[in-house]
Amino acid sequence: MSNKEITGAEIFLESLKREKVDTIFAYPGGVVLKIFDVLYDQKDIRIILPRHEQGGVHMADGYARSTGKVGVALATSGPGATNTVTGLATAYMDSIPIVVFTGQVPTALIGNDAFQEADIVGITRPCTKYNFLVKDVKDLAQTIKEAFYIAASGRPGPVLIDLPRDVVTTKAEFIWPEKVDIRSYKPSVTGNKRQIMQAAAAIAKAKKPVAYIGGGVISSNAAEQIREFAELTRIPVTHTLMGIGGFPGTHPLSLGMLGMHGTYYANMAIHHSDLIVAIGARFDDRVTGKVEGFAPEAKIIHIDVDPTSIRKNVRVDIPVVGDVKHVMVELNKELRAIKEPWDAIRKSWIKQIDAWREERPLTYEQSDEVIKPQFVIEKLYELTGGDAIIVTDVGQHQMWAAQFFKYDTPRNWLSSGGLGTMGYGLPAAIGAKVARPDKNVFSISGDGSIQMNIQEIATSIENNIPVKVIILNNRFLGMVRQWQELFYAERYSSVDLGSTPDFVKLAEAYGAIGLRAVKPADVEAVLKEGLKAKRTVFMDFVTARYEKVFPMVPAGASINEMIFGEEKKKEEKKLKAVK
Amino acid sequence: MKHIISALVENKFGVLSRVSGLFSGRGFNIETISIGPTLDPTVSQMTIVTTGDERILEQILKQLNKLIDVIKVTDFADKEFVEREMCLIKINTPVEHRSEALRIADIFRARVVDSTQKSYTFQVTGDEKKIEAFIELLKPMGIKEVVRTGKIAITRD
Ligand SMILES: Cc1ncc(C[n+]2csc(CCOP(=O)(O)OP(=O)(O)O)c2C)c(N)n1
Numbered sequence: 257m258s259n260k261e262i263t264g265a266e267i268f269l270e271s272l273k274r275e276k277v278d279t280i281f282a283y284p285g286g287v288v289l290k291i292f293d294v295l296y297d298q299k300d301i302r303i304i305l306p307r308h309e310q311g312g313v314h315m316a317d318g319y320a321r322s323t324g325k326v327g328v329a330l331a332t333s334g335p336g337a338t339n340t341v342t343g344l345a346t347a348y349m350d351s352i353p354i355v356v357f358t359g360q361v362p363t364a365l366i367g368n369d370a371f372q373e374a375d376i377v378g379i380t381r382p383c384t385k386y387n388f389l390v391k392d393v394k395d396l397a398q399t400i401k402e403a404f405y406i407a408a409s410g411r412p413g414p415v416l417i418d419l420p421r422d423v424v425t426t427k428a429e430f431i432w433p434e435k436v437d438i439r440s441y442k443p444s445v446t447g448n449k450r451q452i453m454q455a456a457a458a459i460a461k462a463k464k465p466v467a468y469i470g471g472g473v474i475s476s477n478a479a480e481q482i483r484e485f486a487e488l489t490r491i492p493v494t495h496t497l498m499g500i501g502g503f504p505g506t507h508p509l510s511l512g513m514l515g516m517h518g519t520y521y522a523n524m525a526i527h528h529s530d531l532i533v534a535i536g537a538r539f540d541d542r543v544t545g546k547v548e549g550f551a552p553e554a555k556i557i558h559i560d561v562d563p564t565s566i567r568k569n570v571r572v573d574i575p576v577v578g579d580v581k582h583v584m585v586e587l588n589k590e591l592r593a594i595k596e597p598w599d600a601i602r603k604s605w606i607k608q609i610d611a612w613r614e615e616r617p618l619t620y621e622q623s624d625e626v627i628k629p630q631f632v633i634e635k636l637y638e639l640t641g642g643d644a645i646i647v648t649d650v651g652q653h654q655m656w657a658a659q660f661f662k663y664d665t666p667r668n669w670l671s672s673g674g675l676g677t678m679g680y681g682l683p684a685a686i687g688a689k690v691a692r693p694d695k696n697v698f699s700i701s702g703d704g705s706i707q708m709n710i711q712e713i714a715t716s717i718e719n720n721i722p723v724k725v726i727i728l729n730n731r732f733l734g735m736v737r738q739w740q741e742l743f744y745a746e747r748y749s750s751v752d753l754g755s756t757p758d759f760v761k762l763a764e765a766y767g768a769i770g771l772r773a774v775k776p777a778d779v780e781a782v783l784k785e786g787l788k789a790k791r792t793v794f795m796d797f798v799t800a801r802y803e804k805v806f807p808m809v810p811a812g813a814s815i816n817e818m819i820f821g822e823e824k825k826k827e828e829k830k831l832k833a834v835k
Numbered sequence: 836m837k838h839i840i841s842a843l844v845e846n847k848f849g850v851l852s853r854v855s856g857l858f859s860g861r862g863f864n865i866e867t868i869s870i871g872p873t874l875d876p877t878v879s880q881m882t883i884v885t886t887g888d889e890r891i892l893e894q895i896l897k898q899l900n901k902l903i904d905v906i907k908v909t910d911f912a913d914k915e916f917v918e919r920e921m922c923l924i925k926i927n928t929p930v931e932h933r934s935e936a937l938r939i940a941d942i943f944r945a946r947v948v949d950s951t952q953k954s955y956t957f958q959v960t961g962d963e964k965k966i967e968a969f970i971e972l973l974k975p976m977g978i979k980e981v982v983r984t985g986k987i988a989i990t991r992d
Binding site: 382386389406441563566567 | 845
């Protein structure tokens with residue numbers, strides 16, 4: 257043989273370089289020592305050591321969401337591998353392309369309950385798009401090529417590759433496959449022409465149409481086509497939590513978010529519509545509310561790359577299976593040919609929507625004494641002019657960040673929508689900052705969520721990846737408390753985070769900057785200082801404890817059955833008067 | 836409603852678990868499942884019998900198609916096909932029952948594949964109805980064990 261042979265670890269590195277990987281989030285351990293030894297000498301790929309493997313996977317996820325490129329993480333076998341599971345499930349639910357490598361005990365020991373053995377391929381089968389156990393070093397390069405292809409194509413998702421120790425230490429010739437062809441995996445890209453024509457005709461005929469966009473618009477980079485579509489046909493656009501940034505939030509045709517904590521006007525528009533154009537969205541229960549009561553008069557066009565999303569939860573009249581961007585380009589072509597007097601035919605519908613908009617705008621009650629969490633978000637928007645990457649954790653703060661900041665461009669909003677993973681925020685923000693160092697990256701968090709991966713401050717300090725953490729500190733697991741208040745007779749079981757740490761001191765202990773605001777008057781100054789900071793900064797906003805997220809569609813209700821803050825207050829007043 | 840679905844899958848380790856995981860994870864039913872090689876050694880054939888309404892069946896077909904190791908899915912619902920199942924049945928046969936048992940077996944074209952002083956083991960092939968009928972008739976004699984392969988099916992030309 258003429259070609260020289262190299263170890264599996266070197267093949268791993270070569271393959272990552274061929275995939276143009278510039279960063280990996282990697283945590284070492286026994287069976288991956290050989291890989292780390294190879295990584296030690298090279299300069300092409302930045303190696304970032306997280307402080308927990310879950311953090312590492314969320315970083316890869318944040319890297320992927322903020323760029324559209326595949327994020328990469330590496331962990332050792334056993335506990336290292338099992339620590340990646342939440343990160344994988346988070347990426348899986350939101351269709352995020354990442355490739356996670358795990359070490360495994362030597363092939364001869366697999367199944368023997370060897371030290372630090374875990375059947376990670378078995379464990380992660382239901383929370384990855386695909387996974388591999390590499391048994392022969394000769395298959396390694398091919399496997400890596402396929403993994404990146406599977407992660408990024410079709411409906412994207414996480415892929416795991418399990419690498420037994422002997423596979424990375426054994427030598428083989430490095431042969432990089434230039435092409436992948438998997439006979440059993442051929443995602444459809446272009447939509448069916450006839451269905452697209454039908455969709456165009458239905459859009460032209462509709463009197464009260466709404467476009468409902470989801471994460472598929474972001475992952476297929478179709479924001480431009482959505483805008484063209486909306487402006488051409490004068491169709492109002494609502495988005496899911498995952499679709500934020502798929503259509504400019506400041507656009508007059510934007511209805512904001514729909515669903516459980518969506519705007520009144522988005523939910524009313526959907527409820528009264530005669531046509532819903534669902535684009536890269538999957539009719540999640542947080543969006544539809546009670547399915548039987550969802551958009552009773554509407555025809556539904558559903559454009560999605562994943563055929564299993566279509567007719568999974570709701571009836572669909574015109575399905576179009578294909579990549580959102582491809583389909584939208586075609587659909588826009590059809591629509592331009594139709595030459596409707598779009599302005600005229602939409603006039604009364606848009607007037608109706610504007611009336612709903614005026615009737616109940618997104619709002620909250622301002623206070624001079626306590627910091628309202630919504631006020632912090634509004635101020636942040638004002639001070640950044642919307643030019644920032646916003647990453648969130650999960651809870652009330654997440655909803656306020658979705659409601660009160662406006663996102664005009666895709667990939668500047670990163671949030672765990674499907675799985676709702678507390679602890680996602682800080683590590684994902686670090687991943688985003690690594691990928692886009694020119695942007696200010698904010699992690700908006702609650703005092704509960706931030707404590708789930710707080711160790712990653714160390715990663716940000718050590719690797720000089722400055723992120724700006726905003727803690728909306730209500731000393732509660734606020735979202736859970738909100739449900740207990742509204743639906744569990746105010747029985748506040750296990751939601752009081754009484755001894756929340758001093759986040760300012762905590763940040764300082766890690767070498768970060770700690771700032772605190774306790775009065776509304778402090779908010780602007782703290783944000784400004786945080787914005788200026790060159791190091792990682794924690795901004796602890798001591799907020800109104802009992803604030804709730806409104807509007808709200810209670811679980812099991814239809815989306816037109818929203819409850820609002822004031823009503824509750826009026827009831828309270830009435831009650832007090834009676835007493 | 837019962838449905839027969841067949842799937843050509845990559846003959847790789849873990850494939851069965853991906854398919855069964857899909858059914859259990861999404862709350863779909865598997866009534867029977869059988870797997871065997873095909874002429875191409877890299878491909879296996881799965882036949883799955885499942886129950887559910889039309890919407891569930893549509894999801895099952897789409898989800899199966901989506902699995903990366905699944906090459907082709909066939910739904911037999913709108914096709915002409917032949918289905919067969921094989922069954923091994925061991926029954927108690929005290930002397931007074933032996934000839935009766937053989938007579939019943941003969942009617943169903945079942946074969947004796949093992950016999951001892953106290954028992955017979957029959958092999959019977961057919962569609963579900965035939966197998967169930969055979970088992971029913973043998974029940975009074977005391978069935979010791981029944982082992983069924985699950986259905987396999989093939990389209991008619
Ligand atoms: C890992 C994880 N555990 C539990 C939950 C359930 N949960 C959803 S929101 C929430 C409270 C979050 O509290 P906090 O981070 O303080 O945010 P707040 O709602 O107060 O803004 C909890 C416990 C979750 N989403 N994720």
